Amino acid sequence: MSLEVSENQLDAIIRAAIEKHGDQRDALIPILGEINQALGYIPGEALGKIRRCINTPEEGLFLADSHLYSIASFYHMYSLKPVGRHIVRYCESAPCHVVGGRQVIQRLHDFLGLAPGETSADGRWTLFQTSCLGICSVGPVIVVDDDIYGHVTPQRVSFILAKYR
Amino acid sequence: MISLTINGQTVEAPENYTVLQAAEKLGITIPTLCYHKNLSPFGGCRLCVVEVQGARLPMTSCVLPVSPGLVVQTESPAVIQYRRAILRILLTNYYDAGYKRTNGKFDLDEDNELMHWARVYEVDSRKFMAKKPRFPIDSDPNPFVWVDMNKCIQCTRCVRACAEVQGRFVWSQSYRGYKARIVAGADTTMLQARCESCGACVAYCPTGALDNKMSVGAGRADRLIRTTCTYCGVGCQLVLNVKDDVPGGRVIRVTSNTDESVASVNGLHLCVKGRYGYEFIHSSQRVTRPRVREYLLDGTPRPKERGRWVEVDWDTALNAAAQGLLRARNQHGGQAIGVLASGKNTNEENYLLNKLARQALGTNHIDCCSHIYHAPLTEGLNEALGIPAMSNSFDDIASRANSLLVIGSNLTEQHPVFGAHIRQAVLRRKIKMIVANPDFTNIAEYAALPLYHRPNTETALINGLMHIILERGWEDQTCIAKHPNGFAEFRAVVAKYTPQKVAKITGLSVEDLYQVAEILATNRPTAVLWSVGLADPSTGRGNVQSLANLQLLLGNLDVPGGGVNPLGGQNNIQGACDMGCLPELLPGYRRVADEAARAQFERAWGTTIPAETGLPAAQMLSAAGQGRIKALYLYGEDILNTSTLGAQLRRDLQACEFVVLQEILPSEATRYADVLLPGVGFAEKSGTYTSAERRIQMIHQAIEPIGEARPDWRIIADVARRILTGEGRSIRETDYSAWDYETPEQIFHEIAALTPIYAGVSYERLERGERLQWPVDTAEHPGTPLLHCGYFSEGQARWTPVEQKPLDIESSKPQELTLV
Ligand code: SF4
Ligand code: SF4
Ligand code: FES
Ligand code: FES
Numbered sequence: 001m002s003l004e005v006s007e008n009q010l011d012a013i014i015r016a017a018i019e020k021h022g023d024q025r026d027a028l029i030p031i032l033g034e035i036n037q038a039l040g041y042i043p044g045e046a047l048g049k050i051r052r053c054i055n056t057p058e059e060g061l062f063l064a065d066s067h068l069y070s071i072a073s074f075y076h077m078y079s080l081k082p083v084g085r086h087i088v089r090y091c092e093s094a095p096c097h098v099v100g101g102r103q104v105i106q107r108l109h110d111f112l113g114l115a116p117g118e119t120s121a122d123g124r125w126t127l128f129q130t131s132c133l134g135i136c137s138v139g140p141v142i143v144v145d146d147d148i149y150g151h152v153t154p155q156r157v158s159f160i161l162a163k164y165r
Numbered sequence: 166m167i168s169l170t171i172n173g174q175t176v177e178a179p180e181n182y183t184v185l186q187a188a189e190k191l192g193i194t195i196p197t198l199c200y201h202k203n204l205s206p207f208g209g210c211r212l213c214v215v216e217v218q219g220a221r222l223p224m225t226s227c228v229l230p231v232s233p234g235l236v237v238q239t240e241s242p243a244v245i246q247y248r249r250a251i252l253r254i255l256l257t258n259y260y261d262a263g264y265k266r267t268n269g270k271f272d273l274d275e276d277n278e279l280m281h282w283a284r285v286y287e288v289d290s291r292k293f294m295a296k297k298p299r300f301p302i303d304s305d306p307n308p309f310v311w312v313d314m315n316k317c318i319q320c321t322r323c324v325r326a327c328a329e330v331q332g333r334f335v336w337s338q339s340y341r342g343y344k345a346r347i348v349a350g351a352d353t354t355m356l357q358a359r360c361e362s363c364g365a366c367v368a369y370c371p372t373g374a375l376d377n378k379m380s381v382g383a384g385r386a387d388r389l390i391r392t393t394c395t396y397c398g399v400g401c402q403l404v405l406n407v408k409d410d411v412p413g414g415r416v417i418r419v420t421s422n423t424d425e426s427v428a429s430v431n432g433l434h435l436c437v438k439g440r441y442g443y444e445f446i447h448s449s450q451r452v453t454r455p456r457v458r459e460y461l462l463d464g465t466p467r468p469k470e471r472g473r474w475v476e477v478d479w480d481t482a483l484n485a486a487a488q489g490l491l492r493a494r495n496q497h498g499g500q501a502i503g504v505l506a507s508g509k510n511t512n513e514e515n516y517l518l519n520k521l522a523r524q525a526l527g528t529n530h531i532d533c534c535s536h537i538y539h540a541p542l543t544e545g546l547n548e549a550l551g552i553p554a555m556s557n558s559f560d561d562i563a564s565r566a567n568s569l570l571v572i573g574s575n576l577t578e579q580h581p582v583f584g585a586h587i588r589q590a591v592l593r594r595k596i597k598m599i600v601a602n603p604d605f606t607n608i609a610e611y612a613a614l615p616l617y618h619r620p621n622t623e624t625a626l627i628n629g630l631m632h633i634i635l636e637r638g639w640e641d642q643t644c645i646a647k648h649p650n651g652f653a654e655f656r657a658v659v660a661k662y663t664p665q666k667v668a669k670i671t672g673l674s675v676e677d678l679y680q681v682a683e684i685l686a687t688n689r690p691t692a693v694l695w696s697v698g699l700a701d702p703s704t705g706r707g708n709v710q711s712l713a714n715l716q717l718l719l720g721n722l723d724v725p726g727g728g729v730n731p732l733g734g735q736n737n738i739q740g741a742c743d744m745g746c747l748p749e750l751l752p753g754y755r756r757v758a759d760e761a762a763r764a765q766f767e768r769a770w771g772t773t774i775p776a777e778t779g780l781p782a783a784q785m786l787s788a789a790g791q792g793r794i795k796a797l798y799l800y801g802e803d804i805l806n807t808s809t810l811g812a813q814l815r816r817d818l819q820a821c822e823f824v825v826l827q828e829i830l831p832s833e834a835t836r837y838a839d840v841l842l843p844g845v846g847f848a849e850k851s852g853t854y855t856s857a858e859r860r861i862q863m864i865h866q867a868i869e870p871i872g873e874a875r876p877d878w879r880i881i882a883d884v885a886r887r888i889l890t891g892e893g894r895s896i897r898e899t900d901y902s903a904w905d906y907e908t909p910e911q912i913f914h915e916i917a918a919l920t921p922i923y924a925g926v927s928y929e930r931l932e933r934g935e936r937l938q939w940p941v942d943t944a945e946h947p948g949t950p951l952l953h954c955g956y957f958s959e960g961q962a963r964w965t966p967v968e969q970k971p972l973d974i975e976s977s978k979p980q981e982l983t984l985v
Binding site: 044047048055057062063064065066067068069070073074080 | 324332333334335336337338339340341348349350351352353358359588591592610611
């Protein structure tokens with residue numbers, strides 16, 4: 001995952017995503033997902049580019065930046081800002097919370113020195129909070145990049161994160 | 166019909182009604198915030214909850230469909246408790262920094278809907294309101310829209326208004342939970358998010374989170390005066406908010422008209438010009454005292470540059486104007502005088518200018534900007550189809566056309582509110598629109614196919630489309646059989662315009678031409694819309710005749726959703742033409758050359774009218790330059806800045822012996838005037854305008870004339886009276902020979918008496934809110950939303966073969982001009 005994206009790279013990602021998911025409105029979520037997956041975040045310019053590819057007012061479909069932004073900002077799985085090399089997400093929902101999640105979160109904040117949504121100055125970490133990931137039975141849950149960790153304790157936090165450079 | 170019970174009363178409601186609407190039918194008000202009857206339902210704020218028998222929880226009535234046997238309580242104790250709780254929650258996220266001037270001093274905003282309901286349900290807003298802001302106050306640089314998201318309650322009315330009214334999709338509700346907020350575009354400024362500053366979101370916001378920036382702190386209005394917008398031919402109704410803290414009052418803001426008993430084209434919608442373009446009313450530049458040149462007072466010959474201005478009293482100025490005109494008449498005859506009216510004047514004023522010219526002065530040299538850019542649009546139409554105006558109505562086109570051809574019109578900028586209606590027609594009804602214009606225009610975003618043809622090749626383009634229509638057998642045989650006049654000649658000419666040839670002339674592709682022809686032929690009715698983009702002096706008339714041919718060929722005339730629809734540039738250019746401010750026409754489109762028509766006005770006005778047609782504006786002015794016209798009376802037209810012939814016109818005006826100018830703001834023409842008569846803006850007088858769809862509407866005086874300025878109808882009458890009592894001038898006393906009007910309404914009576922298409926129109930009917938589109942034959946006639954072709958030509962239309970003119974490179978060179 002990188003902080004810088006070239007114009008061409010972005011165009012290529014969008015083109016591939018639209019080819020894969022189609023150019024209708026219901027494809028917006030997966031298209032945004034592809035971009036977020038590829039870049040770790042959704043750059044502002046991407047919204048305008050997607051809009052131009054999908055707009056067909058004569059079919060009664062008019063897409064503006066506001067539509068895309070509304071979707072992109074709604075889901076916790078998308079980021080609208082560039083992110084660090086590694087993304088740490090913690091679950092903030094009640095089931096995780098009550099089995100020790102609160103302490104894990106505190107430890108994460110302290111260890112990384114970040115509030116949710118922030119990226120570390122060295123570009124290594126970005127911290128996000130997310131809602132229930134559906135695996136409450138192993139809570140508290142954190143996710144680093146694509147790896148899921150259950151039964152996390154404050155003590156385990158630094159060990160888990162040490163694996164990511 | 167579904168029967169249900171609300172507060173113990175039984176009501177029958179249509180199936181698609183909500184409980185809220187059913188309650189309204191009974192006259193029961195349920196409080197709402199996120200609901201607005203013009204917008205799609207949202208069901209987010211929950212203030213409209215009601216108790217439904219058998220339901221566990223209160224239900225939101227704005228989205229609850231009626232169902233048989235439903236028993237509803239709208240004000241039960243439980244519901245009231247619930248509403249109070251909701252209001253308290255809304256208030257905890259609402260912060261008011263206290264910049265509204267509510268009772269004369271800066272304080273909390275008490276006038277918005279949230280505060281209203283808090284008062285009604287006795288929730289102490291000061292107690293529950295947020296104690297500190299979460300967002301910057303005035304957070305967007307938009308010059309007209311004030312944004313203070315601290316007052317936002319997330320009702321999303323702005324989101325829906327921008328999408329469903331203006332069609333710009335600037336706002337969205339983004340993020341979620343506590344962080345949820347209203348965001349412009351991709352969290353940019355409004356303008357970057359494509360805002361057009363129409364103010365619709367402001368008009369619909371129930372809390373003042375969005376407000377009118379120019380008047381946030383201006384306080385409450387003392388008076389609300391409904392009037393007609395003065396900017397374009399859509400003719401929107403708007404409300405001038407007047408404060409009486411200065412003598413005569415001042416306009417502090419413009420708001421939407423909410424009086425539904427008044428027929429209006431725009432509902433709550435306005436555009437940036439109508440809603441925010443009112444500052445000129447109180448401009449410090451206003452001419453507020455009459456002026457004459459010093460030489461006129463001294464009785465000395467006119468110096469070359471006309472000499473010094475002297476401010477004088479009205480009598481002196483009016484006498485000087487009348488004497489100058491009279492002198493020209495007595496020495497050189499009436500036809501040595503020209504009168505220039507304007508499509509910005511009221512009908513009453515334009516009628517009087519027409520009477521001034523033809524009766525008091527005895528000249529047919531009267532015109533308005535019409536001959537500079539409007540006449541080609543309507544004259545060609547009158548010749549071909551016998552109608553000099555839009556055949557169909559705005560709402561008819563937006564709701565019934567199945568396809569549109571928009572040509573030579575920058576629709577969303579020239580006629581913005583109608584442009585927004587068209588956007589919605591494309592989005593909601595999925596109608597096909599072809600936009601043909603040499604340059605990109607905003608409405609082309611919504612086109613099924615935008616065409617960028619070479620400038621001035623419209624005739625070839627339309628001929629080419631008709632060629633294809635005939636080749637494919639798509640023509641309407643019935644219509645051709647009904648109007649056979651000239652068809653054979655027409656067909657022969659169109660036969661020459663093969664798609665290949667047309668592609669070469671226009672620069673379009675053969676495939677596009679076929680596709681356009683097919684879209685139009687298979688999506689009838691098609692409404693054709695055009696504007697001044699087609700009005701090139703050399704090709705305008707032919708372009709319009711070609712469009713008339715196209716509509717005859719496709720059978721799109723005399724049908725709802727079709728028709729030929731010229732959209733004039735100025736708000737009342739239609740009225741100016743109706744009132745006979747044209748060198749060849751008397752009021753009501755009767756020809757000067759027609760003896761019977763002349764005789765009628767001669768009888769009415771007690772004088773003789775020259776039989777010879779007058780000169781159109783540009784020639785009138787060049788005749789002044791050459792000394793054939795000795796005096797000019799100019800009112801309402803900033804001629805030097807709206808014509809491409811500016812430099813020549815300056816010389817012409819400079820050369821003219823005597824120029825009377827009636828104006829509200831100094832214009833360049835002031836330099837060339839000898840007498841300056843200060844008139845007033847639309848807020849300072851009453852009268853009528855006729856919109857592009859032939860709809861006659863009132864303007865109402867809201868404030869007193871500024872300084873010594875006078876209503877323009879009064880000025881014209883004052884000059885005319887002085888001319889008629891002057892030396893060497895006498896007329897017979899007849900029904901309408903006099904100029905003793907005391908109100909614009911008296912002038913309108915005279916118009917109605919002498920102009921058959923206006924015969925049934927009266928202020929009384931207009932004040933009642935009636936929708937009156939001419940022809941209105943009698944006081945009972947309902948007006949004519951759909952004007953049939955042949956109205957002015959015994960029911961007959963004529964096919965006019967039109968050839969593409971060789972391209973005149975000179976005339977399409979860019980010229981310096983200022984747009985007003
Ligand atoms: S002013 Fe008009 S265009 Fe701009 S955001 Fe509001 S509704 Fe949309
Ligand atoms: S800005 Fe006004 S209209 Fe828009 S959501 Fe907020 S309160 Fe509602
Ligand atoms: S609550 Fe954390 S995974 Fe469900
Ligand atoms: S008005 Fe019904 S939920 Fe807001």
